[in-house]
Amino acid sequence: MLIQSTLCLAAQEIAGIQTRYAKKGMTLSEVALCGSKEFIEWNHYPANDLVDEVSGYEFYYHAHSADEMHDGEHGHFHLFKRYGNDFHHLIGIALNQQGLPVRLFTTNQWVTGEKFVSAKSVVAELRDFDMATKGRMGPIARWISAFTKLYFNEMEMLILDRDDKISQLEIEMGDLNRALDSKSHHVLTESKIDLLDRLSQHLLLSN
């Protein structure tokens, strides 16, 4: 559980960054393309992902082929935590064409090739998500860091439910590895979100 002041600061950061971009006529979805004039399915933006080698956190933005995208979604961020040669997928954050986050999701192991660890470990890594990034991707990194605070409870629930889903699949398929590699199970848990509503709840009344 995060304290109210943390949520309030996160809400202020998100609203500030997104409003500044919007006033310049830019959606967060466009900013996530890192200045690229083309948005090509499956390509990563930025090309080699945004990596904070000190903290071990990294993320990138991309879109799947049109037939695999949810209606109204533009693309999504994938967030990771790395330990040497291993990495863990923390959460996916889908944006609509106005650059508003509309859905959170977790994925099966085969989707990212991650080293699958327990939900408890993933939640602990997510709780500390913070990237110190300079340059034009700095605001996006700050937006994502703040976003993981504002929606921490929902993300935690999705990650815990992910493990329940995997346990259920393991029973059905008779083997954990088969469950983790089940190509018919891509997104394991997901939930829709409403950022403007959430901001209304957490911005200070008196600020």
Add this chain to the structure above:
Amino acid sequence: MSKKSTVAALALALAGLASAPMANAADAPATPAGTEQKNPCGPKKESNNPCGPAKKKAANPCGPSNPCGPKKRKSAD
């Protein structure tokens, strides 16, 4: 600024934005210069080789760019 006006300012600013163009397939034909794309936010464009073999999908389609860690710079010597 009150919380209502902060959220309202964001909502207003977002309302004035054009939708970001959707992703194109890597092998989609480029729009000829000077011609406007009819449906810039529409579904995937037709492939150059619509009857060609389907591309093999990556084993881990959403994994990081460098699954074994960030590329190290070569040392000076």
